Amino acid sequence: MNVGIKHMINIENLINSGVEKARKNKHDVIVSYVEKLDGIDAFQFIHSNIDHFVNENFYWQDAHSNLLIAGLGAAMTMNITDINNRYENISEEWQLLVERSIINNPYPKVTGVGPVLFGGFSFDYVNKESNLWKNFSHGIFYVPKYMVTNVNSQSYFTMNIICTPDGMREEDIEQILKERNFILQNSNVNNKFQVKEKMSLPNVIEKNSSLWVQQVRKAIHLLNQEYAKKVVLARDLHLLFENEIDRVALLQNLRDQQKNSYIFSLTSNEDCFIGATPERLVKKEGKRMFSACVAGSAPRGKTEDDDERMKKELLNDEKNLGEHQFVVDMITEAFQQLCESISKAHSPQIMTNKDIHHLYTPVEGWAKDKKSIFDFVKELHPTPALGGTPTEVALQMIRDFELFERGMYAGPIGWVDYRHNGEFVVAIRSGLIRDREAVLFAGCGIVRDSNPEKEFVETKVKFRPMLRALGGNIYE
Numbered sequence: 001m002n003v004g005i006k007h008m009i010n011i012e013n014l015i016n017s018g019v020e021k022a023r024k025n026k027h028d029v030i031v032s033y034v035e036k037l038d039g040i041d042a043f044q045f046i047h048s049n050i051d052h053f054v055n056e057n058f059y060w061q062d063a064h065s066n067l068l069i070a071g072l073g074a075a076m077t078m079n080i081t082d083i084n085n086r087y088e089n090i091s092e093e094w095q096l097l098v099e100r101s102i103i104n105n106p107y108p109k110v111t112g113v114g115p116v117l118f119g120g121f122s123f124d125y126v127n128k129e130s131n132l133w134k135n136f137s138h139g140i141f142y143v144p145k146y147m148v149t150n151v152n153s154q155s156y157f158t159m160n161i162i163c164t165p166d167g168m169r170e171e172d173i174e175q176i177l178k179e180r181n182f183i184l185q186n187s188n189v190n191n192k193f194q195v196k197e198k199m200s201l202p203n204v205i206e207k208n209s210s211l212w213v214q215q216v217r218k219a220i221h222l223l224n225q226e227y228a229k230k231v232v233l234a235r236d237l238h239l240l241f242e243n244e245i246d247r248v249a250l251l252q253n254l255r256d257q258q259k260n261s262y263i264f265s266l267t268s269n270e271d272c273f274i275g276a277t278p279e280r281l282v283k284k285e286g287k288r289m290f291s292a293c294v295a296g297s298a299p300r301g302k303t304e305d306d307d308e309r310m311k312k313e314l315l316n317d318e319k320n321l322g323e324h325q326f327v328v329d330m331i332t333e334a335f336q337q338l339c340e341s342i343s344k345a346h347s348p349q350i351m352t353n354k355d356i357h358h359l360y361t362p363v364e365g366w367a368k369d370k371k372s373i374f375d376f377v378k379e380l381h382p383t384p385a386l387g388g389t390p391t392e393v394a395l396q397m398i399r400d401f402e403l404f405e406r407g408m409y410a411g412p413i414g415w416v417d418y419r420h421n422g423e424f425v426v427a428i429r430s431g432l433i434r435d436r437e438a439v440l441f442a443g444c445g446i447v448r449d450s451n452p453e454k455e456f457v458e459t460k461v462k463f464r465p466m467l468r469a470l471g472g473n474i475y476e
């Protein structure tokens with residue numbers, strides 16, 4: 001791989017301009033340098049270098065594998081401290097950071113290169129601050145130091161360097177260039193990923209299953225008293241392994257097994273939040289906006305005929321169609337507020353994943369002037385696919401009835417680039433990995449005619465993607 005001297009000189013010059021600008025304006029400046037590098041693969045980049053960036057790394061792969069982004073290290077981190085204005089604050093901070101950056105990008109039409117902010121928001125704005133989510137709190141975002149983007153069969157390498165008004169020593173610059181070369185040499189195509197050894201089988205601890213069913217029963221009772229129309233209740237499942245969980249192997253398994261899902265992983269200190277979700281919250285491409293209503297579920301059939309029957313039944317099932325419609329109504333309303341014009345399918349379609357079918361209605365629109373992706377996240381989250389209807393009542397029911405802390409589960413996770421394009425998904429079919437332990441989450445939309453036992457079975461199906469990838473197939 002060409003780690004070229006020409007690039008080294010360019011980067012050095014750029015850093016010097018960054019330092020000068022930072023000094024003059026008395027604020028931090030991000031210097032971003034983009035190169036096109038044939039044959040560098042985002043996953044490979046992660047697996048070859050993860051040991052040097054154990055506390056800060058992320059991976060993103062969209063549902064069609066059109067776009068892969070992997071990041072290592074943090075040039076700068078944004079922790080969410082003021083929960084009340086978290087979307088506005090992140091949006092403003094990002095806008096400012098971009099305005100103050102120096103970007104060398106010969107490929108201005110390519111999305112997801114140059115400075116990219118990656119991260120997520122916690123599900124609820126009221127957090128119990130449990131030990132489980134101590135490394136994520138209300139949400140966390142960072143701009144990676146090094147990033148690989150694979151898009152439309154091309155590969156790009158971005159390096160982001162933060163320059164402060166204090167300047168930078170010659171040795172620091174040398175160190176940065178050395179690290180860059182080391183990473184690029186490591187990411188060599190010949191360094192193919194292999195699962196070192198099979199993961200040990202976990203001990204799966206199903207703690208509160210009967211209590212969860214009781215909670216669902218209580219919720220249904222309240223729904224029948226017209227307290228709310230829908231609430232999404234989730235449960236947690238704990239896995240304990242003999243050895244530390246191999247996160248790269250887990251990521252690889254999700255990639256292999258969940259072909260048409262978004263694969264995400266976000267590391268903060270010793271914890272990694274990872275999953276394979278089918279559900280887009282919002283995507284921004286210039287002024288074009290895309291969202292997806294995904295709610296209402298049926299398991300896959302055992303045979304092809306069976307599977308077709310499942311789909312047909314789901315498309316005609318009153319209970320599932322009701323669950324779905326709350327989501328369509330809410331997302332449509334949010335898009336009507338934020339868009340000049342919108343369009344959506346007239347009736348739900350079927351979205352099929354490895355383990356499950358969902359009712360699916362895509363929604364599209366043209367954003368009004370100056371609306372950022374964060375404006376959309378703020379207006380959309382939580383949709384009734386993850387919260388309920390009405391939103392605030394449902395949120396309170398979730399706080400009262402659920403037996404664990406949601407943290408980042410079901411929250412918006414994704415990225416935005418320096419031209420303010422990006423995508424957020426809802427972080428379901430996910431789990432939190434810490435050392436030898438994994439905590440997985442799955443929930444379902446409870447409506448008046450829900451059956452608690454059936455909803456329990458639905459959560460089992462939704463645990464499968466993470467369970468299979470971790471080798472604990474208790475619900476197969």
Ligand SMILES: C=C(O[C@@H]1C=C(C(=O)O)C=C[C@H]1O)C(=O)O
Nearest residue numbers: 295296297385428442443444445
């Ligand atoms: C809440 C989850 O999934 C959501 C609930 C669904 C349902 O109840 O039918 C379907 C898709 C998701 O919007 C989850 O997977 O944890």
Ligand SMILES: [Mg+2]
Nearest residue numbers: 296297444445
């Ligand atoms: Mg459901």
